[in-house]
Amino acid sequence: MTSLKAYIVTRALLVIPTVLILLTLVFFILRILPGDPIASMVGQKVPPEVLEKLREEAGLNKPLIVQYFDYLYNILHGNFGRSMIWGKRPVTAEIMDRFPATLELTIFGFVISVILGIITGSVAAFRRGSKIDASMRIYSILAYSLFIPWFGMVLQMIFGVYLKILPIGGRISPGTEPERITSLYVVDSLLTLNTSALSSALMHLFLPALTLGIVLSGAYTRLVRNNLIDVLSQDYITAYRSRGVKDRKIAIHAMKNAFIPVITLMGLQFAILLAGAVLTETTFSWPGMGTFLLERIQYRDYNSVQGAIVFYALFVALISLIVDVIYALIDPRIRY
Secondary structure (H helix, E strand, O other): OHHHHHHHHHHHHHHHHHHHHHHHHHHHHHHHOOOOHHHHHHOOOOOHHHHHHHHHHOOOOOOHHHHHHHHHHHHHOOOOOEOOOOOOOEHHHHHHHHHHHHHHHHHHHHHHHHHHHHHHHHHHHHOOOOHHHHHHHHHHHHHHHOOHHHHHHHHHHHHHHHOOOOOOOOOOOOOOOOOOOOOOHHHHHHHOOOHHHHHHHHHHHHHHHHHHHHHHHHHHHHHHHHHHHHHHOOHHHHHHHHOOOOHHHHHHHHHHHHHHHHHHHHHHHHHHHHHOOHHHHHHOOOOOHHHHHHHHHHOOOHHHHHHHHHHHHHHHHHHHHHHHHHHHHHOOOOOO
8 A cells, every 4th residue: 555655646746747848848839830829819900019019918028938937937826827819818717618518528428438348349259259259340440440520420410410310519509508516517407407408418418429439439349358358268267167157257257357457448548538529529519628729729829728738638647647546456466
């Protein structure tokens, strides 16, 4: 337990240089790329003296190294700065407005991918060498190679245009938003017993979550299948069978041991889902962090882009740390 605590502290400390390197790269790359955030905000026809005054207000007239250390100082004090466009709201407030939508989409997409991956991988392993096994392996290859915008648009055409049973964009129907508690519409609808909001939120969530879930389930299918086949060939499984243990109990023991590396993938996939939902969000007009980041990159909003990336980095580091702790608790052989 002491070694685990030391490992947790070490990993937490390693987050600092990781975030610092990422922030430094983003800070300088944004400023090296052509384009001026002030000109993007007010247009090119504004008098030069007005542009210069706005640049001074934003601190962009200072030497680059001074801007960098000023930003680091603000970050260390929990200040992500203010957006350079549309009311100049605090970046933290902007992130908190968008993050719940991305988190909700990520959770549902993650659950769908895990369920599909475990079912298809387990079926393939227990039917090894059969046509079912071959079908599941083909499914895993096809699912993982799907291009999200194309696949999302196919689902939109089928369920939204032809069948007309599901919405093709947005997060909820206008006027049905539940009372804001957690900003997760499904959770808030359940907490307030708002059935109309719950129905609308789930219908809008289904297609983007299904798109993400199917695409990422392919990796789980292959990993679960391969690990389960390996576990089923172990001596202790043979010993169970020779003693007349029922196949159901053998399957439970085998799956428990086969899931140890799967848990690591789950943590990594959740982080990938969270950071890579931009394709799904833009396809389905989902008002989350992905569309927010893309929009602010187009407007050269330095503070918003930097703040969003730092937030992502901290969140991914936290998820990775939690996965490592769970991994150690599940497998007593792991020592740090």
